[in-house]
Amino acid sequence: MKKPPHKQIQPTAVTPQGPKKGDLLELVVRDLTDEGFGIAHHESRQILLSGALPGEVVRARVTFAGRRDIYAQVLTTVQRSPERLAPAPCPRSNRCDGCPLIFWQYQRQVAWKKSLVEREIRRYTSLRGATIHDVIPSPKTLGYRNSAKLVLAGTFREPIVGIYRRNSHDVLDISDCPLHHPLINEVIKAVKEGIRKGKVPIFSPRTGTGLLRYLVVRIAERHNRAMVVLVTVERNFNEIHHLAKFIRQAVPEVTVVAQNVNASEGNLILGSQDHFLTKDHAIIEELGNISFSISPRSFFQVNSGGARIIYEKVREWSALTGNETAFDLYCGIGGISLFLAGSCRNVYGIEVVDAAVADAEYNARLNGVENCSFDAGDAAELIDDLLDDGIKPQLVVLNPPRKGCDRQVLEHVAAAAPERIIYVSCSPMTLARDLDILAGFGYRTSAIQPVDMFPQTPHVEDIALLTRDADSAKMLSQKPVATPARKSPNKRKRGR
Structure with a gap:
């Protein structure tokens, strides 16, 4: 026997501007935002839903109605996605925005994250030849936050x-x-x-x-x-x-x-x-075999297993033979530097935060590493200082915050002319932007490896491998790439 249609909620009267806070709506979820919110529409206004998957029909209450954004909380799911976990690993999954994907099958999460990376990278013509690998899953999908x-x-x-x-x-x-x-x-x-x-x-x-x-x-x-x-x-x-x-x-x-x-x-x-x-x-x-001292203010990746995957992938893609010099920009407490130290001649870590540099120096001593030195200051200036001292890198590692690198830093990296650049990023959008800039300086992105550092959330970490295009680099060398950096009056002495 044919089932009767489900009963429709009568929505609260709304103003011409769209739904108001407290309104009850029945919505069809079309897609997900980069932040993991379901996207639906009502009266030509976009509604962002916490706790919804594409293809689902939900009943929701508007929790915030602004001029630009309208948010709603799912009350019940009328039509469920076959990819939804039942039950979800967390009883608060429909109320908490901290992990908006926790009710989604994990294999679908990582596939979706790869699509986020592909979309941002393929926006740029210069990056369309880059190979984007499947996402490496986290060793633990729950209980991973340290x-x-x-x-x-x-x-x-x-x-x-x-x-x-x-x-x-x-x-x-x-x-x-x-x-x-x-x-x-x-x-x-x-x-x-x-x-x-x-x-x-x-x-x-x-x-x-x-x-x-x-x-x-x-x-x-x-x-x-x-x-x-x-x-x-x-x-x-x-x-x-x-x-x-x-x-x-x-x-x-x-x-x-x-x-x-x-x-x-x-x-x-x-x-x-x-x-x-x-x-x-x-x-x-x-x-691995590297120890890190963590104080109240130390930056350390929240997923230890994921961090090890990233550090080991950076070391693998560096293809070091033991004779190279590496610059590690935005080095934090020295994680990548210490992982590279055993495979190259010298590593120079650069970080703007003095406390992080002090931690990096301590961690080098803790591990008996003597071929790493760390400086605190502006990255572009310190690159110039190293070059002025006759120190030329064969490898540069970039690991900036979410906003990415300042263009001046990328110019100075290109002026240093390393054979390889490895870029570690927590934002596919700023990564793609910066890779495109580096392409203009003669560096071709050959591969990108996404890593799921944050299961159950929309965030994804990426590692990009860039190599120097000899023909492009030769043309660029005939005109100045970087404007000279202003020397810092309080330049810190390198080494410990």
Whole structure:
């Protein structure tokens, strides 16, 4: 017998400008945005849906209606995609924006991420000859996050530890997030219990009162050790010391506890002052045979298994013989530099953040590596300084933040004329832009390897291999490529 059609929701009356906050709508999902939101349309307006897949029919409530963007939350799925997991690994999957793909089959996630990379790369004629490999999956699809930066809200009687909901100041509790390393969730549970027992006041942005603002947890997976940073609005000697003691008793794997003071009104999580409540000030993580010291401010990839894949792929594509000189730009705490050090003559790491350079130097000593040196400063200027000293690279590695490289940096890299460039990026869009610029300087992108560093989210990491086109480089050498960099008056001395 033919089933009767499903009952339609009668949508709330809307203004000529489109749906309003609170409206109930029935929508057909056509596609996904780069951020993993379902795309639907209503009265010629685009609606972005958290928790929806292409081809699905959903009933949703509008949660935000702005002039440009309208967001809605899925209430029920009328027609489900066959690619949807049932049940999803997380009970909050239809309410949390932190991992919008968690209800999607993993093989479909990685295929979709490859399509994102292909779309951005193929926009440029200069890149259409590049081979785009299939995405390398993450070794772990759940429980892979080795760090978490979380907001504290509520009261000491009912503390909330979580993340902000999109377009609001409401905090969604994610105490048992399936993406977290299990030890992070144990720490969160202990922190909440310690707050209750110690009656530790939680900061309220509305009233400006309270003490605790944020919780930062970092994990060293190899040895199952944890670091806890309690971010407060002022220095505190009583409640925080008791809370730190409770956390360590409840979770013995916690070997480092620090209080960070941040009284600013902005969204910056860490302030400028750290006060350690334990003898140890860092945890040690290992990737392969390389050890890394991680402090409260150290940058370290959130997926240790994925980071190792990237570092090893960079080393493989570098094709080093032991006689080369490499420049590692945006080197952070020296991860790629240390992975390359055993295969080349010298590595010169460049990073704008002084604290990261100090970490990189310490990590080199920790591993007994003597052929790496690190500088803090402007990348373009420091490249020129190295060239002026007669140091010419055969390999340059670029690993910039999401915004990509400044054009001046790319000009100076091209002027250094390395045989190979390897570009590591967390943004397919800025990667494609910068590869096209480098193509204009005589560098051909031969291959791109996507790596899934962030399962259940729309983010994807990419590694690109570029080689110097001899004919193009010869033409470019007949005209200046880069404008001379202004010398820094406080240039830091190279080496340790």
